Amino acid sequence: MNGMAPERRLMGLIFLCVFLMSHSGTPAEAAERSVLIRLRELPGSLAKTAAQDHPSFGIPSLDAVARRYPPVRIVPVAPVTNDTNRLQKALLTNSAFRWVKWVAPDSVEPERLLDELLRLDEVEAAELNRAFRLHHLPDDPLIGSQWALSRIRAFDAWEVERGKAEVLIAVIDSGIDYTHPDLAGNLYVHPGEDVNGNGVVDAADFNGVDDDHNGFIDDVRGWDFTDAPNYPSGGDYLERDNDPMDEMGHGTAVAGLIAAVADNRIGIAGLAPGCRILNLRAMNAGGYGEEDDVASAILYAVSMKAGVINMSWGDTFVTRLLDDVVRYAASQNVVLVASAGNASSDMIHYPSGFEPVISVGATTAEDYYAASFTNYGPTIDL
Template sequence: MKTKKTIFILILGLVFVFLVNFKHIRKSTINQKDSIDQLNKIQSLNSGLPFKLKEQKFAPDQVLVKFKPTLSDPFVEATISAYQSKRIKRIPKLNIYQIQIPENMTVEEMLFILNQNPDVEYAEPNYRAYIAVTPNDAFFKYQYALYNKGQEIGGIPGDPKGKPRADIKATESWEETKGNESIIIAIIDTGIDFDHPDLKDKIYSSGYDFANEDSDATDDHGHGTHVAGIASADTNNSEGMAGVAWNCKILPIKVMDEEGSGYYSWAIEAIRWAADNGASVINLSLGGDEPSKALEEALQYAFEKDVVIVAAAGNEAGSVIYPAAYDAYCLAVSASDYNDSRTEWSNYGPEIDVAAPGERILSCVPIWYWGPDSFPYGFGSGTSMATPHVSGLAALIKSIKPWLKASEIMNVIRYTADDVNADSYPGNDEYIGYGRINMEKALVPIKISGAK
């Protein structure tokens, strides 16, 4: 009866990679004091963290000017005086002057005049910069997907190092929103660990278990807990990890058993149930090789209720699995890595919409997984891990723009992605779609000023 199983069972090929790459964080291998020291450093120094322009606010009496490099210092000084301005500071090496403008002049007027001068390369306001939001979660430093500073992936010396800022720009976007708790992300998966310290306060309802036909969606596998943490772990609670959508809630729905597989019928029912029970976003880190009209109709049902559906492309370096391949109704997500490269195992094809990091992603594991003496966190790889980054972003967009249609949110996510493989595959391509998602571009409004 092998064939029957192959046809009708949802393959969680995703789980395979997930298990193979699963790495244990034991209390004995992580120095808690080190984590706390690191934490204090982050809080007190903000070292190495990015600055961002929050609003176009600038010093009212100063501008920054760069003169042509061929000009001598005395000539530049004389030019500044000729504008009845005063040098406050010259930034060495960059040769940028911070100057005090005359009292009777606005910054805009002064910039207009300076920018007419052929000796000036450019002049701009001295904007105020703001620190991006950095959560205090102890393991945030391992979450290169959210903020990649070129750290060792996995935090162990000898691990490969990431490429700085090959990440989804989470810290910049959290300045804009951390999500609204009325926005619900349905995690249709193996269930969730309801007692997990980074999830227990994030759960919207006890959900449903379609695998066992009961209302207890407890995770007896591990996959669903990991996926849920990525999308929406409790964040800035000094515990564990950070999630993409800090304040959004999780609706756990179990459709795969302890082996990590389940019937399409369970997923079909779950999608319908999620759409009717408050979900704004549905995360499907699962799929099978076979198309199914019934599965497609379930997607259509949720899509027409303006639920954003995000689905994993699969991990076999082959064609995109179902339901991700249902182009009209969901975002299909492939996996990138800590260098913004595509992973070699990620599925590809014209249905791919975007990529998100899926290689060695830290997230929650059920407390029983490593046992009570370990931290309930671990690293996993797969498009299963890439997908909830996108679901979290969809929930944040919905949080600040609840009036947007599902199709509009999908387009925001597509069109704000970074085309990180533009050198080889400019534009939309079958490996990473429109690109690796960029939360800052998707969430922070672009402010244009100074144009005359």
């Protein structure tokens, strides 16, 4: 805890109640048969070819590999925007925007493809596309709010520092039940897609047009980034879409804790005025969220000017993609908070283990003592 910037520490305190407890670390495993690669330079036409599902990079060495291991698709991980100026600028300046997903057919071993790609000069980094697991919330819902009440001074300080606390809080999780009466009023409505401008999500807003030209059609109530074909969940897990409905309850519970905690002290009917929750689904009904999906969600949250990104999931494998994306988000002054997991080991857990991320372990009311079930080790901030 010592040495943390007061503001970061504060935000971590506020959200500490949200994370807690996972019962096991999941062994890292290849999820979709896809490989994530960071190119030294992204060809100008990639966004276009990816949209057309054209399996070509326009880079000779990469295309030679593509002939031997024909990709099903090549997709940029960063959200594709129609604003070419914005896209080009980002591409030139930040490695987080040079990642692409190479989807291989079933006949190709992803590990072999990975080996081939890592040999190329044009490929700066490559890794298998793996999945993170959601962390279990505490069984006792009072733990979160009681702990928060005991930290009432943190809220006081937050008000002072943040003024009216007009913060967009992106919750990257299993989605949020946006019909829930206690939550609906706290959820962000994207003005760029609120066609009739009434501040409410209604049928008129779903006009099938990307009204704000950000590359997402009708993203008025957030987005569902879940495309995880190797993690069948019985629900919506194959295609990304504009419906981030929660299919397992985890994200709804997280949003409820955030809203309820704020309500204890700050809120007038929920979060402070102007403070809203951005619903970004990246975890399916089984509690799995692929790297490319959570990475896209983080980049989207940054593009929407989120002030805080809340991540109650993780695993122990190292991911260069998420490292890049998290660094980029931090460089845009986004506060990132992630749960530390509780494999009861000192294995470093990600994304909570990345330097810019506030890592939150489960605690008891005596917050100087980490609860016995959390991870311990050098990366725990709180």
